[in-house]
Amino acid sequence: MKSVQQRSVVRWGLYLALLTSAACKSANVGTAKEDFQEFYQRFLTDSLFQMERVQFPLPGERVSADGEDTDYQWTKDEWIMLKEFDLDSTQFKRDLQVTDTLVTDEIYTPGAGFYFKMVYEPIKRKWYLVYLVDQSL
Structure with a gap:
């Protein structure tokens, strides 16, 4: 017969596993249904x-x-x-990496103190800006 302490540990472990599983499902992060380039053009031109x-x-x-x-x-x-x-390509550099599940867009000037990064993820199969770095001195 298992001790009360062992049952408690097992119960908490199952509880945490269920919470983690529910959190992952509720985030609805996956692959996007919409084309990133079309989203990006509209995102940068349509304020609403x-x-x-x-x-x-x-x-x-x-x-x-x-x-x-x-x-x-x-x-x-x-x-x-x-x-x-x-972008003046003689002064600014850009690193755009697009996958089905994540897009990172980095714009910077090497050695000049300007770095801007946007991270996009699909949520409910639509692209969203989820993280931003603004290091412009």
Whole structure:
């Protein structure tokens, strides 16, 4: 016969497993049904669409007033619409990596203190901006 302590440990283990399983299913993260490039063009040109497709409060990183990187959460009230960057390829570099489950878009100037990163994930089969890094000094 198992001790009360052993049963309690097993019960808690099952409880945690159920919670983890439910959390994964409720996130609805998977592959996107919509084309990322079509989403991206609309996201950068349609302000209402952009507000619908940002997961607020949006986690990320931002350079503080003293020049230190800090964790940050953008809110709807303070959001400034993201627009397409006009990249001068002699000054800016871009690294865009697109998969079915994750897109990272990094724009930076090597050695000049500018780094901007956007991370998109499909939620309920639609693309959303889920993380932002703004390190522009």
